[in-house]
Amino acid sequence: MIKKGKIVDRAGRFSMVDTAVGTYAIAMASRSWEQSMSTFFDLGGRSWDKDPQSVGGVSIVPWGPDDQMPRMVRDLLEKNNIGPGILARKVGLIYGQGIGMYRTKVIENEIQQEWTDDREVWGWLNSWDYQRYVREALTEYVHLSGHFTRYLCAKSVRIGKPWIHSLQCLPSADCRLVWPDTRRTPHLEEITQILYGDMERWRQLEVYPVFDKWHAADHEAAIGYHSMRSFGRNLYAISSFHGSIPWMQDANDIPEIVRALNDNVIAAAYIVHEPSAYWDEKRNAILDDHPDWTDAKVSQQLDKLRDQITRQIADVMAGKQNAGKFFTCVDFVDDQGHEQSWKIEPIELNLDKYIAAQKDIAKMADSATTSAMGLSPALSNIIIDGKSDSGSQMLYALKIFYGADTRIAEEISLEALNDALHINFPQKRDLWLGFYHKTIQKEDNVSAGDRMTNQQ
Numbered sequence: 001m002i003k004k005g006k007i008v009d010r011a012g013r014f015s016m017v018d019t020a021v022g023t024y025a026i027a028m029a030s031r032s033w034e035q036s037m038s039t040f041f042d043l044g045g046r047s048w049d050k051d052p053q054s055v056g057g058v059s060i061v062p063w064g065p066d067d068q069m070p071r072m073v074r075d076l077l078e079k080n081n082i083g084p085g086i087l088a089r090k091v092g093l094i095y096g097q098g099i100g101m102y103r104t105k106v107i108e109n110e111i112q113q114e115w116t117d118d119r120e121v122w123g124w125l126n127s128w129d130y131q132r133y134v135r136e137a138l139t140e141y142v143h144l145s146g147h148f149t150r151y152l153c154a155k156s157v158r159i160g161k162p163w164i165h166s167l168q169c170l171p172s173a174d175c176r177l178v179w180p181d182t183r184r185t186p187h188l189e190e191i192t193q194i195l196y197g198d199m200e201r202w203r204q205l206e207v208y209p210v211f212d213k214w215h216a217a218d219h220e221a222a223i224g225y226h227s228m229r230s231f232g233r234n235l236y237a238i239s240s241f242h243g244s245i246p247w248m249q250d251a252n253d254i255p256e257i258v259r260a261l262n263d264n265v266i267a268a269a270y271i272v273h274e275p276s277a278y279w280d281e282k283r284n285a286i287l288d289d290h291p292d293w294t295d296a297k298v299s300q301q302l303d304k305l306r307d308q309i310t311r312q313i314a315d316v317m318a319g320k321q322n323a324g325k326f327f328t329c330v331d332f333v334d335d336q337g338h339e340q341s342w343k344i345e346p347i348e349l350n351l352d353k354y355i356a357a358q359k360d361i362a363k364m365a366d367s368a369t370t371s372a373m374g375l376s377p378a379l380s381n382i383i384i385d386g387k388s389d390s391g392s393q394m395l396y397a398l399k400i401f402y403g404a405d406t407r408i409a410e411e412i413s414l415e416a417l418n419d420a421l422h423i424n425f426p427q428k429r430d431l432w433l434g435f436y437h438k439t440i441q442k443e444d445n446v447s448a449g450d451r452m453t454n455q456q
């Protein structure tokens with residue numbers, strides 16, 4: 001008779017199954033979002049944004065499998081050991097010293113930023129929490145290559161005078177584009193409404209018009225979607241690290257697999273040899289004490305004894321606090337004169353090779369994750385084989401990052417803020433809000449008294 005395997009533990013997408021012939025780790029997508037994420041990467045999952053989905057009676061453009069792409073990215077990153085840190089560092093580098101005002105000028109055939117001040121604009125910004133808005137919009141952009149912003153207008157729009165009172169960055173997980181015409185696939189420019197609310201439970205749903213900066217006085221409240229268009233997709237943007245998600249999933253599972261291995265290693269680390277004569281003696285002893293018992297009753301009692309002894313051996317061999325482990329048994333000779341004894345034989349598990357293999361996988365996963373997130377390891381504070389990058393490597397990486405990787409991020413994350421600035425102050429269309437980055441020089445080029453080592 002074949003006994004069914006018993007799941008004794010779970011590690012990420014792996015289930016530790018105890019069977020009659022050993023303990024095995026079986027990979028299964030036990031949660032629906034994991035199944036959806038796997039589907040997203042096969043050929044059948046590439047058209048998830050081509051058909052409308054009904055949410056609260058509204059036809060929307062689904063965002064990823066099961067319409068839960070932001071939540072999938074969130075759950076993935078919360079378990080990852082390096083992803084959140086890299087993205088937080090990227091946000092900090094782009095943010096720099098915060099928001100500043102500038103005008104562009106051409107000096108000696110080179111476009112330069114001339115940083116300036118404007119009390120009237122600062123007065124408007126300080127009338128609401130603009131700094132929080134900027135941080136949230138930048139965070140949304142770094143994670144999902146776009147952000148949803150709600151424009152709240154002053155009551156003056158009722159008489160046709162546009163004025164943006166404040167901006168709110170809405171969570172991407174709570175916003176969906178409304179499908180304008182179910183007969184065909186729309187482009188982003190054709191979207192006229194956005195659904196906002198609890199998309200996991202379909203509660204507190206509201207439909208907002210899409211904000212039009214050329215007709216800002218049309219609505220007292222509207223939502224705009226500002227994003228970096230992803231190649232091959234008409235509507236939602238996807239994260240820059242989307243292609244590394246399978247690597248990140250594997251990296252997330254490694255710690256749980258190792259932990260499960262440590263907790264269940266007794267199941268595969270030893271073979272316990274049971275002398276048959278021992279159990280024959282136990283059977284005879286049970287029959288002597290209970291001659292009226294049936295064979296089934298005797299077998300049941302023997303199974304209980306086996307379970308008890310197995311637990312005792314497991315506690316001794318697998319207990320984490322059993323520093324001086326030992327096992328006692330009585331050797332004896334059966335009726336035929338053969339020596340009988342209990343034996344515990346260790347199995348060569350090659351755990352060092354297994355751990356080394358997992359370590360190599362983790363390195364590849366970390367490398368793929370870092371590259372996909374668009375930040376040099378020198379700036380990500382990633383230490384490989386106990387080595388960190390030198391100061392000069394960090395400096396050059398920072399210069400390249402500021403020279404090539406911040407402009408688009410600034411334009412998109414501050415697009416709504418600059419649109420509001422130009423709507424409120426049309427006479428100041430040459431004024432822009434941007435992230436100010438202080439120039440960092442090599443220590444050799446800084447006077448001795450101004451070097452960082454002397455800034456105490």
